[in-house]
Amino acid sequence: MAEPRVVGILSPxxxxxxxxxxxxxxxxxxxxxxxxxSELTRLRAAEAGLRDRPLDDLLAQADIVLSVLVPxxxxxxxxxxxxxxxxxxxxxxxxxxxxxxxxxxxTIEGIITGAGGTFIDAGIIGAPPKTGAGGTRFHCSGxxxxxxxxLGRHGLNVHVVGREIGQAxxxxxxxxxxxxxxxxxxxxxxxxxxxxxLERTLLAELGADNPVARQQxxxxxxxxxRARRWVSEMEEIAATLAAIGLPPRMLEGAADIYxxxxxxxxxxxxxxxxxxxxxxxxxxxxxxxxxxxxx
Amino acid sequence: MAEPRVVGILSPxxxxxxxxxxxxxxxxxxxxxxxxxSELTRLRAAEAGLRDRPLDDLLAQADIVLSVLVPxxxxxxxxxxxxxxxxxxxxxxxxxxxxxxxxxxxTIEGIITGAGGTFIDAGIIGAPPKTGAGGTRFHCSGxxxxxxxxLGRHGLNVHVVGREIGQAxxxxxxxxxxxxxxxxxxxxxxxxxxxxxLERTLLAELGADNPVARQQxxxxxxxxxRARRWVSEMEEIAATLAAIGLPPRMLEGAADIYxxxxxxxxxxxxxxxxxxxxxxxxxxxxxxxxxxxxx
Numbered sequence: 001m002a003e004p005r006v007v008g009i010l011s012p013x014x015x016x017x018x019x020x021x022x023x024x025x026x027x028x029x030x031x032x033x034x035x036x037x038s039e040l041t042r043l044r045a046a047e048a049g050l051r052d053r054p055l056d057d058l059l060a061q062a063d064i065v066l067s068v069l070v071p072x073x074x075x076x077x078x079x080x081x082x083x084x085x086x087x088x089x090x091x092x093x094x095x096x097x098x099x100x101x102x103x104x105x106x107t108i109e110g111i112i113t114g115a116g117g118t119f120i121d122a123g124i125i126g127a128p129p130k131t132g133a134g135g136t137r138f139h140c141s142g143x144x145x146x147x148x149x150x151l152g153r154h155g156l157n158v159h160v161v162g163r164e165i166g167q168a169x170x171x172x173x174x175x176x177x178x179x180x181x182x183x184x185x186x187x188x189x190x191x192x193x194x195x196x197x198l199e200r201t202l203l204a205e206l207g208a209d210n211p212v213a214r215q216q217x218x219x220x221x222x223x224x225x226r227a228r229r230w231v232s233e234m235e236e237i238a239a240t241l242a243a244i245g246l247p248p249r250m251l252e253g254a255a256d257i258y259x260x261x262x263x264x265x266x267x268x269x270x271x272x273x274x275x276x277x278x279x280x281x282x283x284x285x286x287x288x289x290x291x292x293x294x295x
Numbered sequence: 296m297a298e299p300r301v302v303g304i305l306s307p308x309x310x311x312x313x314x315x316x317x318x319x320x321x322x323x324x325x326x327x328x329x330x331x332x333s334e335l336t337r338l339r340a341a342e343a344g345l346r347d348r349p350l351d352d353l354l355a356q357a358d359i360v361l362s363v364l365v366p367x368x369x370x371x372x373x374x375x376x377x378x379x380x381x382x383x384x385x386x387x388x389x390x391x392x393x394x395x396x397x398x399x400x401x402t403i404e405g406i407i408t409g410a411g412g413t414f415i416d417a418g419i420i421g422a423p424p425k426t427g428a429g430g431t432r433f434h435c436s437g438x439x440x441x442x443x444x445x446l447g448r449h450g451l452n453v454h455v456v457g458r459e460i461g462q463a464x465x466x467x468x469x470x471x472x473x474x475x476x477x478x479x480x481x482x483x484x485x486x487x488x489x490x491x492x493l494e495r496t497l498l499a500e501l502g503a504d505n506p507v508a509r510q511q512x513x514x515x516x517x518x519x520x521r522a523r524r525w526v527s528e529m530e531e532i533a534a535t536l537a538a539i540g541l542p543p544r545m546l547e548g549a550a551d552i553y554x555x556x557x558x559x560x561x562x563x564x565x566x567x568x569x570x571x572x573x574x575x576x577x578x579x580x581x582x583x584x585x586x587x588x589x590x
Contacts (some may be wrong), residue, residue: 078325088537102491125500139499161496170491175500177484182477185545188536189472195539196397196465201456205420205470211506212477240484244490245584247555249548250480256542289540 004150005029005081008062008092010077011037012045014271016068018128019156021048024190025131026154031058055080059090064147067096067108068124074098078108082115093147095120095140099176099233102166103242109165120148121165123172131155141167153236173240177251180230181237183223184254186216187261194286221275224266227258234258264288299445300324302388303357305372306332307340309566311363313423314451315520316343320426321449326353329578330378335565350375351382354385359442362391362403363419367527370391373403377410388442390415390435394471396535397461404460415443416460418467426450436462468535472546477524478518479549481511482556482580489581516570522553559583 006029009020018029032050034042038269045052053061059081067077074096085091094112096105096119112119119142126136134157139163140148152158161167193202206213223230233253238248259269266276266284276284300323304315315325327345329337340347348356354376362372369391380386389407391400391414400416407414414437421431429452435443436456447453456462488497501508518525529550533543556562561571561579571579 022566023455084521160492167491167493171488171493171496171500174484174488174493174497176513177487178481178497178501178508181480181484184474185401185476185480187551188541188545190471192468192472192536192539192541193469195541196462196469198456198462198466198469199464201434202469202473205466206473212510213473215507216473241487243588244487246483246487246490247548247551249551250483250545251548253542253544253546253548256544260542292539 004063006062008058008065009071015128017044017048020050022129022155024049024130028154031160033058054086055084059084062092064093070229070238071099074100078111082111085115091116093118095122095148097122099172100117101236102170103243105169120145121168123168125175139168139171173237177237181254183219184257187220188257190282194282195290220278224261225269227267228262230258231255299358302355303353303360306344306364310423312339312343315345317424317426317450319344323449328353337535351380351383354379357387359388365524365578366394366531373406377406380410386411388413390417390443392417394467396531397465398538400464414588416463418463420470434463434466468532472532476549478514479552482515483552485577486580489577490585515573519556520564522562523557525553
């Protein structure tokens with residue numbers, strides 16, 4: 001395809017607005033759709049310099065649309081977009097960048113190609129990107145990934161995983177299992193240690209020179225504010241494993257843990273506030289389970 | 296109690312025979328019971344210099360008995376010992392050193408004290424010990440841990456966790472979740488990556504400088520030969536978490552993974568053979584799941 005000039009981003013949360021800012025600073029026109037979005041999302045989009053348009057306008061103007069949202073909303077968005085494409089005749093390239101299983105991404109491929117669109121599988125590994133940083137990798141796969149690869153010339157760090165839909169998502173799934181799955185396990189065992197009065201003994205036993213322990217402990221404070229959207233991500237990984245023929249329960253359990261944390265006040269924080277201390281997180285969670293089991 | 300002179304070890308597997316050797320080299324007389332044990336276990340016991348006696352003789356001679364076996368067999372052994380104690384009138388101190396939940400250890404406490412014995416909770420963290428090395432920690436807890444602490448003067452690295460039965464086991468549970476739980480998760484995600492043809496891409500993405508990845512990969516080759524006995528250990532951790540009020544599914548899932556690996560030929564290796572390469576483990580497991588899902 002010709003070099004994209006206009007990129008649509010749905011929706012501009014932490015990740016989406018950061019991508020939009022990088023692409024805008026990289027010379028592209030970035031549009032989004034704020035219908036029904038929160039004040040915080042509107043603020044983020046305005047700060048990132050994204051233009052707000054109704055969905056039909058966005059699809060008519062954009063050369064490529066990036067779907068970047070909570071994994072559990074990915075299919076519904078694709079259906080909304082496919083209906084709008086059929087209605088309006090707009091045919092942007094649609095790249096699903098969400099943390100979803102290869103199975104779910106193939107479902108979305110069917111929805112988009114069924115409406116006449118071109119589909120690209122994509123997976124984002126890393127924090128919301130910043131211009132000039134490049135640490136966040138944007139993996140893509142599919143028979144024709146050229147429109148997504150073009151974004152690599154406007155500030156994103158793009159890698160092509162292969163020619164099949166499902167490869168970029170599959171990579172995202174196993175990578176997320178290694179990071180967020182491990183964080184779920186370590187959060188749970190630290191809360192258990194604290195609830196049993198054994199947290200200090202455990203930390204001494206793990207040792208300050210244990211790089212796994214150090215990295216896991218450091219990763220917990222930024223987790224609670226993201227726990228709610230990690231529930232469906234863990235469920236997507238579980239589905240990925242089950243489809244391969246591997247037992248899904250570890251990742252279903254990780255979803256349980258993020259669901260529990262997502263129901264606490266800790267999950268109400270935003271990325272604009274300082275993260276709570278590890279100590280505060282463990283104390284809050286241990287107090288809740290101890291309050292429950294005491295009754 | 297008086298300084299122990301005779302220690303009973305049930306049973307002398309990899310861990311039990313190593314403990315027996317250290318204590319024997321530390322000046323104690325160590326007896327075991329090989330009734331119904333495998334040839335490999337008999338060989339290990341002979342090499343460690345442990346005396347073989349029928350159970351009733353062992354209980355009559357020993358000042359302290361250490362229960363060291365597969366977690367799933369801990370309760371049954373305690374019942375056998377309690378019956379023998381009632382029958383013979385022998386009253387050695389009984390220390391349960393197994394990887395079991397605080398709930399299970401309290402059940403065993405009831406069985407032993409019900410037969411008139413003194414009970415100590417213990418938990419072993421580390422590899423089978425060697426004389427002079429000291430890296431393996433023997434945690435104990437209970438109202439009177441003096442008999443177990445005395446073993447610290449004969450070669451074991453003993454720590455007292457507290458005065459309650461369940462504390463040493465609780466520590467073992469959360470520590471084992473951090474090591475064996477994480478190993479289960481990483482083995483599974485690496486097998487998934489290989490089955491999807493994404494293993495190299497994942498390893499590149501994880502990065503050679505990632506200390507968590509490096510440590511996890513290094514820990515996998517010695518796992519398959521221990522996978523079968525880790526199934527019940529993971530189930531004991533799941534029970535520990537459930538009793539606290541935390542979701543148990545991550546650890547139930549870890550049990551699923553070790554059950555799967557335990558059913559493969561990889562689990563037939565012994566500690567006397569060189570561990571298989573990571574490559575071979577992943578290939579074997581990926582081939583099995585791919586063979587299953589292809590049908």
